[in-house]
Amino acid sequence: MGGIRKEVVYSGTPVSRGIVFGPVHVVARGFSAPEVYPIANVARERERFEEALRRTRQQLDGLREHMESLSGNEEGRIFEAHMLVLEDPIVLEGVPTAIEKRRQNAEYCFYAVMQNQLESMRRIPDPFLRDRTTDIEDVCQRVLRNFDSEPDESASEAPEHQHILVAYDLTPSDTAAMDRHQVLGFATEQGSVTSHTAILARSLGIPAVVGLRNAVFNLHALDPCILDGYEGKLISNPTPDTVARYRALEELHQQRRAKLDKLRDLDAVTTDGRAITLSANIEFEHELDLVERSGAKGVGLFRTEFFLLESEECPDEEKQAALYSRVASRVAPSEVIFRTLDCGGDKVPGEPLSEPEPNPFLGWRGIRFSLDRKDLFKEQLRAILRAGASGRVGLMFPLISGIGEVREAKSLLADCVEELTARGEEFNPEIAVGAMIEVPSAAMVAADIAAEVDFLSIGTNDLVQYTVAVDRVNPRVAKLYRASHPGVIRLIKTVIDGASQHDIWTGVCGEMAGDLVFLPLLVGLGVDELSVGAPLVPTVKQAVRLLDFEKCSALAHSCLQASETGQIVQLCSEVARATYPELLQQEGGGATAPSFAVHPS
Numbered sequence: 001m002g003g004i005r006k007e008v009v010y011s012g013t014p015v016s017r018g019i020v021f022g023p024v025h026v027v028a029r030g031f032s033a034p035e036v037y038p039i040a041n042v043a044r045e046r047e048r049f050e051e052a053l054r055r056t057r058q059q060l061d062g063l064r065e066h067m068e069s070l071s072g073n074e075e076g077r078i079f080e081a082h083m084l085v086l087e088d089p090i091v092l093e094g095v096p097t098a099i100e101k102r103r104q105n106a107e108y109c110f111y112a113v114m115q116n117q118l119e120s121m122r123r124i125p126d127p128f129l130r131d132r133t134t135d136i137e138d139v140c141q142r143v144l145r146n147f148d149s150e151p152d153e154s155a156s157e158a159p160e161h162q163h164i165l166v167a168y169d170l171t172p173s174d175t176a177a178m179d180r181h182q183v184l185g186f187a188t189e190q191g192s193v194t195s196h197t198a199i200l201a202r203s204l205g206i207p208a209v210v211g212l213r214n215a216v217f218n219l220h221a222l223d224p225c226i227l228d229g230y231e232g233k234l235i236s237n238p239t240p241d242t243v244a245r246y247r248a249l250e251e252l253h254q255q256r257r258a259k260l261d262k263l264r265d266l267d268a269v270t271t272d273g274r275a276i277t278l279s280a281n282i283e284f285e286h287e288l289d290l291v292e293r294s295g296a297k298g299v300g301l302f303r304t305e306f307f308l309l310e311s312e313e314c315p316d317e318e319k320q321a322a323l324y325s326r327v328a329s330r331v332a333p334s335e336v337i338f339r340t341l342d343c344g345g346d347k348v349p350g351e352p353l354s355e356p357e358p359n360p361f362l363g364w365r366g367i368r369f370s371l372d373r374k375d376l377f378k379e380q381l382r383a384i385l386r387a388g389a390s391g392r393v394g395l396m397f398p399l400i401s402g403i404g405e406v407r408e409a410k411s412l413l414a415d416c417v418e419e420l421t422a423r424g425e426e427f428n429p430e431i432a433v434g435a436m437i438e439v440p441s442a443a444m445v446a447a448d449i450a451a452e453v454d455f456l457s458i459g460t461n462d463l464v465q466y467t468v469a470v471d472r473v474n475p476r477v478a479k480l481y482r483a484s485h486p487g488v489i490r491l492i493k494t495v496i497d498g499a500s501q502h503d504i505w506t507g508v509c510g511e512m513a514g515d516l517v518f519l520p521l522l523v524g525l526g527v528d529e530l531s532v533g534a535p536l537v538p539t540v541k542q543a544v545r546l547l548d549f550e551k552c553s554a555l556a557h558s559c560l561q562a563s564e565t566g567q568i569v570q571l572c573s574e575v576a577r578a579t580y581p582e583l584l585q586q587e588g589g590g591a592t593a594p595s596f597a598v599h600p601s
C-alpha cells in the first residue's frame with residue numbers, strides 16, 4: 001500500500017445530471033466502511049481483531065441473557081445466530097489472512113472480507129439466506145465499533161466535509177435527508193432510474209449514478225473521485241488528464257445551461273403554435289426556489305408524502321394547511337397540484353406495518369391507504385382546501401385503479417367542504433380535482449373517470465411498471481422496464497382520448513415527461529401538460545419550442561401502429577435527433593429512454 005492508486009472507471013446508469021469532483025465516502029448497507037491505512041505490524045493488527053471479536057462475543061452474551069430474562073428463549077436465539085457468524089471460518093481465518101495479504105488495518109480487512117461474503121449471499125436466490133444478510137450486517141457493525149476502545153456511536157454518520165457518497169443502496173428517506181452542501185453527488189450499486197431515490201436526486205439537483213457494480217467493495221475511503229451524472233460513471237483516482245477533460249466538460253455543460261436559463265420567461269409552445277403547460281414536480285417546499293428559477297408554470301405534482309412521512313407522526317391539519325398555503329401563495333398566480341399521500345411501494349409505509357408486505361408495489365399504497373385511514377385522509381383534504389384560499393390549488397389522488405375509489409375520495413372531499421363551512425374556515429370549495437392514471441385498469445376506464453374529475457395526470461413511472469409487470473426499482477429486470485412498450489403508448493392514448501371526450505386536460509407527471517426521446521410522441525399524442533423535475537424544465541421547454549406539432553402527430557400515428565418497443569424507440573429518436581440533436585447529445589435521453597435511443601449502436 002501507500003503508492004499512488006490507479007484510475008478506475010466504474011460504469012452504471014446515470015439518473016441525475018451533473019459532474020462533481022471530491023473525495024469518496026463509502027457506506028455499505030447499514031454500516032460505513034472504516035478508515036483504511038497501511039500497517040507494518042501484522043501481529044498487532046491480528047490482536048486488535050481478536051480483541052474486537054472478544055468484546056463482541058461478550059456483548060452478544062450479555063444481550064442474549066438480557067433478552068431471555070425478558071421474554072424467554074426465543075428472542076435470545078437471535079443473538080446466538082449472531083454469535084455463529086463470528087465462529088465462521090470465513091471470519092476466523094479469512095480476516096487474519098486478509099491482514100497478512102493486504103497489509104491494511106484489521107477493521108478494514110474485516111470489513112472487506114464481510115462485504116465480499118454479504119455480496120455473494122445477496123446474489124443467492126434463497127430468501128432465507130438473503131434474510132440472513134441482515135443478521136450479518138448487524139454483527140459486522142458491532143464488531144467494527146468494537147475496534148475502538150471507546151465505542152463510537154457516530155461510526156455510520158456522514159463526514160463533515162464535502163464528499164461523493166457511494167452506497168450499496170439508499171432509501172428515498174436517506175436521499176431526502178442528505179445534506180446538499182456536504183453530499184456533492186452519490187452513486188449506488190443498486191437502484192433504477194424511476195426509483196424514488198433517483199427521482200429525488202433529480203429534483204434536488206444532486207448528480208447521481210446507480211447500478212455501479214462492486215464500487216462499495218473496491219473503493220477506498222477518501223479516494224479522490226469524479227462522478228459523471230451524464231454518462232453514468234464514477235472515476236476513482238483520476239489521472240491529471242482525466243481531471244482536465246472533466247473540468248472542460250463541466251464548463252461546457254455550465255455554458256449550455258446558462259443559455260437554456262435565458263428561456264425562463266418564454267412559453268413552451270411548438271413552432272406551429274401548440275401550447276403545452278410545462279410545470280414542475282417537487283417534494284419539498286425549499287425546491288420552490290429552483291421552480292421559480294426554472295421558469296416552470298406552477299407545480300404539476302407536489303409529492304406530499306415526503307413532507308408527511310418525514311417525522312414519526314403525520315403533521316396535523318393545521319401544520320399541513322400552513323405549508324400548503326405557503327406553497328400556494330408562492331406559486332400563485334400559477335397553480336400547484338397537491339397529490340394526496342402516496343405512501344407504500346418503495347416509499348415509507350403510511351404507518352408501521354406489523355409484517356412487511358410481500359409485494360409492496362401491489363400492496364397498501366396511495367389512495368388505498370388513504371381510504372382505509374379516513375381520519376388522516378380528511379385532515380389532508382381539509383388542509384388542501386384551506387390552501388385554496390391562498391392561491392390556485394388543485395389536488396389529485398394517486399394509484400386510482402377504478403372509478404369507485406374516485407367517487408369515494410370525492411365524497412370524503414364533499415364531507416370536508418361541509419365541515420370547513422360549518423367551522424367558518426376560509427377555504428376554496430372549487431379547487432380542481434384530478435385522478436392520477438398509473439394503473440392499467442384505470443387507463444382502460446379513463447373516459448368514465450374523466451366524467452368525475454377536472455383533469456387526468458398520467459403517472460408513467462407506475463403505469464409502465466404495472467403494464468409490463470416490471471418492478472420499477474429492481475435492477476435485475478430494468479431492461480424490461482420500457483415506457484416505449486406499444487401497450488404503454490396505446491394506454492396513454494386511451495387516457496388522452498377519454499379525457500378529451502369530457503373536455504378535460506391530460507398531463508404526464510412521470511419521468512417519461514422529461515425524456516427528450518419520447519417528448520415528440522407525448523406531444524403528438526395530445527398531452528396538454530408535462531410536469532418534470534425543476535432542473536429539467538429549461539431543457540424540456542427548449543425542446544418543445546423546436547418541435548412541430550403536425551410532425552409529432554404523424555409520429556404518434558405511426559407509433560400507435562407499431563407492435564414492437566424497438567420500433568417506437570427508433571421512430572421517436574429519429575424525430576428527436578432531427579429536431580434537437582445538440583440538446584439530445586448534451587442532455588441524454590432522460591430517465592426512461594434506453595441510452596441506445598440517444599447513441600444508437
Ligand code: PEP
Binds near residue numbers: 342509
Ligand atoms: C408516477 O408513478 O409516474 C408518479 C409520478 O408518481 P411516483 O413516481 O411518485 O410514484
Ligand code: MG
Binds near residue numbers: 438459461
Ligand atoms: Mg406513482
